[in-house]
Amino acid sequence: MSLALAPALVVERSTPMGDAIELVVHHPTSAAAVKPGQFFQLAVAAPQTILRRPYSAAWADPQGGRIGFIFNVVGAGSGWLAVRHEGHELDLLGPLGRGFNLEGARPVICMAGGLGVAVFPGVVQALVARKRRVTMLLGARTSSQLLPADRFTGADVLTATDDGSVGYQGPVVDLLPLTLGRFPSPQGQGRGGGVDILTCGPTPMLQALIENVRQLGLPLESIQVALETPMGCGVGTCLGCAIPRTGGGYLLSCIEGPCVRADRIDWGRMTDAFHG
């Protein structure tokens, strides 16, 4: 594992949507090493905090040596990160964990709820580069909380908002059956059939997606989930980021994830405790 322990330099700070912050850091070795869906443990120096904060890379630009992170302020750690500016240094550990498996040629549906979208700009870019057909389903409370469609160049972008301010009014999961109708054989029968679904979002959204997929007769193996859990170390030693595993026991989100095939997770034992 190649790990960045040298500081990264913040080269850009912006607000890409709603209250979210995007920090761009310059760290060539990490930008070259990171795969879509992998994460970094960012050190924060807010008073009374001690643990690093896990953030997926939103995107990486290996040529420019840059990595983007998109996040909301939810506590002291993200609050500290939110006031980093151009010229500040960030201590990042990573890239860590397993990213999405992007192999294959089937069409891909990416589904993001809320801040779950933060992982997808780089994922979509990598999928498009692999010549895969990509549909990006974006869900948010309201239009201002949506990442602009131009962050997903090459993908069909469909949106759903709780208040109907743009796109479909209702949960983003409702867009799934409509989207599947565009493909000849989404259940996977026959040559050229099937779709892959990559998703990230709040646990209730994930559970609704799983329920939907079961009803639609799609195999859970075709879904990959980017998990968001509290983490201690990020490298497999603290055992803090346990996720209920199919067949009993737990898998560790930090080393067996954060991107995990949905059939490996025991959804009946998943709680939504992680999204406080």
Added chain:
Amino acid sequence: MADRVDLSVSLGRGLRLRSPVMVASGTFGYGFDAPGADRTALGAIVTKGTTPGAREGNAPTRIAETPSAMLNAIGLQNPGVDHVVRVYAPKWATWDVPVIVNVAGDAVDDYVAVARRLDGVAGVAGLELNISCPNVANGLQFGVDPRMAAQLTARVRAVTRLSLLVKLTPNVTDIVAVGRAVEDAGADGVSAINTYLGMAIDVRRRRPVLSRGSGGLSGPAIKPLALHAVWELAAALRIPVVGVGGITTATDALEFLLAGAAAVQLGTVNYVRPQAVREIHDGIAAYIAAHDLRHLGALPIRPARMEAHV
């Protein structure tokens, strides 16, 4: 100059560490997962708590950050002693850093079984009895009663020739009484301290953050408490005291060594700064060199007890 300082320390029964900087149980796995940590600066690795059979651990949520600290309720997730002996120990046998296995269980027979299984296994340099885990049923029972702690220590002592540390819980009225009891029962040293019982509540959801309700508190917030326990124990015991609790910097480690600890364990900091092992090792060496003290035995403010084991 700092390279020539003697940082070695003895933990009894031939277990000699080249450095007083150890890593605490549960914060370094079984020594395989921690990237960025410099093993050459390590005195010893203490493994995750190991039980007779494999354990799945507690349901999430297992950890939470609190001011200058964290709570954990992992629940002794581990692969069981057979896996440790078959898969891990042969690899440790090729390492130049000693590995001390932390031994845990629900009953005296569990501890005895694990200790017996590990005795004489190449790659296992010592044992640390975890009589202080707050996160499993009955985990604390042996650690809070001097008589039970002594009985458990004696039973394990009888089945192992390995250096035997006993890790004490601070969740007691008189930690020195427990320390004296395990010393008399044959412990080669004590590790002080394990985590403090604590909790956090999610006010929005109106329920405890951790699935078990409570957990063990570690990190810088508990350092003064741990230091006090070490100070008291070092004055009362003849065997080495290994200081553990919130150590984050070389200055923290030096405080414990000055308080009378023979060695220190780094815990929570391993999650945050993998390079802390090297920094703290070098900081201790530089301090000893700068003060012309030559070896660790010259550090304690009250030196009498240290001379027996350095």
